[in-house]
Amino acid sequence: MPDSSRDTAEGAGWGTPEPGVYEELMPRRVEKLSWLNPKTLWPARNGLLASWFGDPTGSTRGRWVEQRLAAGAPADAVVRRDDPDDFSFMVIGDTGEGDAPQYAVVPGFLQVGQDTSFAVLASDVVYPVGGADDYGTKFYRPYKDYPAPIYAIPGNHDWYEDLQGFMREFCDAPPLTPRAAPRRFSRAWLRSLLWHTPGTPDEQRLAEARQSRSAPGQRAVQPGPYWAIDAGPVRIIGIDTGLLGTVDAEQGRWLREVSKGERPKVLITGTPLYVDAEYHPCPIEGGGGTVDDIVRDPGHHYVAAIGGDIHNYQRYPVRVDGRTVQYVVAGGGGAFMHATHTIPPVTVAGVREKDFRCYPLRGDSLAFYSRLYGRRLRLPRFFTLTDAQATAVIAERLGIPPTRAQGEPAPITPRTRLVAALLGAGRRPGRASRLRLPVRKTYTQLFSPGSATYSPPFFKCFLRLDVTPGSIRLRCFSATGNRKQELDPPVEDEVIIPLR
Incomplete structure (x- = not known):
């Protein structure tokens, strides 16, 4: 397989x-x-x-x-x-x-x-x-x-x-x-x-x-x-x-x-x-x-x-x-x-995070959107996260172990934390960041289709x-x-x- x-x-x-x-x-x-x-x-x-x-x-x-x-x-x-x-x-x-x-x-x-x-x-x-x-x-x-x-x-x-x-x-x-x-x-x-x-x-x-x-x-x-x-x-x-x-x-x-x-x-x-x-x-x-x-x-x-x-x-x-x-x-x-990285830790109808499945994984979703915003705002060096960096910061923000097994975890830096926060990663229900770029609704209604990746x-x-x-x-x-x-x-x- x-x-x-x-x-x-x-x-x-x-x-x-x-x-x-x-x-x-x-x-x-x-x-x-x-x-x-x-x-x-x-x-x-x-x-x-x-x-x-x-x-x-x-x-x-x-x-x-x-x-x-x-x-x-x-x-x-x-x-x-x-x-x-x-x-x-x-x-x-x-x-x-x-x-x-x-x-x-x-x-x-x-x-x-x-x-x-x-x-x-x-x-x-x-x-x-x-x-x-x-x-x-x-x-x-x-x-x-x-x-x-x-x-x-x-x-x-x-x-x-x-x-x-x-x-x-x-x-x-x-x-x-x-x-x-x-x-x-x-x-x-x-x-x-x-x-x-x-x-x-x-x-x-x-x-x-x-x-x-x-x-x-x-x-x-x-x-x-x-x-x-x-x-x-x-x-x-x-x-x-x-x-x-x-x-x-x-x-x-x-x-x-x-x-x-x-x-x-x-x-x-x-x-x-x-x-x-x-x-x-x-x-x-x-x-x-x-x-x-x-x-x-x-x-x-x-x-x-x-x-x-x-x-x-x-x-x-x-x-x-x-x-x-x-x-x-x-x-x-x-x-x-x-995006899936904006989904908070799952606690709905008796379903917990360990029972929940999504694709793409939240870390991959965050890495994907970091590249989109890097291109759209012409700031790729600031916004772009590797899949390992995105996986690590998602695990930290959601308080869950990394979904994908990997070697040495990527270090979590102030930049990766800031990018994850700006892109709404792991937002808890009822907690809205004062400074967050549109990802879920506004972005997908306006920017996301126009920024669809073609590779x-x-x-x-x-x-x-x-x-x-x-x-x-x-x-x-x-x-x-x-x-x-x-x-x-x-x-x-x-x-x-x-x-x-």
Whole structure:
């Protein structure tokens, strides 16, 4: 088994190893997505408008579901497959930036997933706004050689054009008919004045792109933006959390219904329920409780809940009524990397630091961001930390032993402490540094996508789940962009989930 980041610095992708061949898969011209560019920011305004003037996602989703029902989609939105009791599937989240970090995942994904029955894309299939014209380079081209069907749930970025591109490409749905004009001077009317609507796609380019995944075994027309898949002994349920991370009342009723029964279940959600040592149960509109209420109900037999949206890997084994539910973050499939070094020591829902897993490791995350800030501020000698320095200072600030075994620990100097503090390393809950550079929210909203690194290590990841009648083996594989990890992707985390 190859070294992972938990074993050696080389396993994490540091040093000067041979670059992978992922660049050969990319188009000749790649547009580097930057959220500092007004041409990107302006079309992506719908999320902000929804938070100001009311979120229309639920009603729009209802119209999509009605359209799919009229077209013959199953009323219960369940896909019934004929997989055997022993089968495997892939999960990969937040993929669609269409640049080097996304394509760097592809060789390892194909290597690990070559014998799997299907894959699920968990959130944000296409950035920046889910436009149909972007599907060629951000979906069809990178996964053209994956031989099995790909199902998906939308993320908030897929909703920035009212889900038009997503519904067209995954559900074969025509555009919705325009709504009646809202009452003048109402909140909906004010929202409509600025609301971004999709343009007309390039039909010829889309038709050519679809040919790359046109084999009969690759096709999968799903019932709608949320669905369930009965495969072997398990039911996999995908929910759509829209623009603002909520579930509408109609979808909530459906979720309760398809969650009934003794068949073990895995939830795939656009927003994780546990992330960054915090609990986000996901409200259901109309007083319907939360998504996690449904997951925790012992009569529903959930064994795992996997969410995208946050661009790294995290796992929280939570004890619920005498059983363990694995809550997983799996959004490291291609978009810029969200930091893990800002995660405080974990004490949430009975999960302690020793039970928690993340990728990249906090030290690697700090080293990665120190290089980004060194380049952006043109102060590389001050900001840049080696992986050993970052690992040592993280251990000191969090009061935990180094995750990766190494030789003589790197000395911790005033500079390394200052850089770690400036970058928010190991911040305790409720304690905000008076002088801290934006890393978690502000940085990732503004600087991080524009500062995405285009050379390894990328710290991307994907999941493989191997199902048997008695268990699910969940493994997180890394993708660094280096040739060695392309040929034999390291396992960064593994857990056996009992089904009985």
